[in-house]
Amino acid sequence: MSQVISPKDAAAALTDYWSPRVVGEVDDSYIKVAKVLGTFGWHSHEDEDEMFLILSGQLRIEMEAGAVELAEGEMFVVPRGVRHNPVAAQECCLMLIERKSTLHTGNVVTARTRSLAEQLGSA
Template sequence: MEKINIQEKFSLFDETWTPKIIAESNGQLVKIAKGEGKLVWHSHENEDELFIVFKGKLTLLLRDGAVTLHPGELFVVKKGLEHCPVAEEETHFMMIEPASTAHTGAVVSEQTVSVDNQTHI
């Protein structure tokens, strides 16, 4: 295995809200994505989802408030917690989650990336 340059990986795509797999470890996927605008409200019934921001500002709307992440900050959305990621400007972030985690949980929208269509970069 070779080392991974995360910034270089971000330069390989422009799509928003389409996570790209950059590594795997012990059944966990390490994914990066760009966000701008709003994803959909969703939850993950059985999996926690860890977010780390590298560039921009990611707000995770929760039904009882919101958590805003800046570069170098992380937050874990606990399983079953409904959330909606929002980025006012282009934001680069990483997610670490079990391989079983569906992109938008049980919610399917035009933004949803199916498990079969996840891209490794």
């Protein structure tokens, strides 16, 4: 049976920045929350879109064609294959919806890369 959660509270309770946690799933997608601060790093997801919903704070998503600024309550979908770099000047909590096949940092591995086991809380 599913349980009621507050994505905002779940994200706020995280202690590590840029380390998303899976809080639910819908069909072939995971619902994740994260607490972020600073610059994540350029990457792309060749076969998957990535949805960002801001739960608190602000996030800038830099892309080669320009950047979008997101405030609390706003969302943006980065289309598959688009190189992007999320940046939070101050602490920001967000929710992500991604296919289960989406790799955290796409086709690059960085110090911020988290495995699916880590995101599921089983590592």
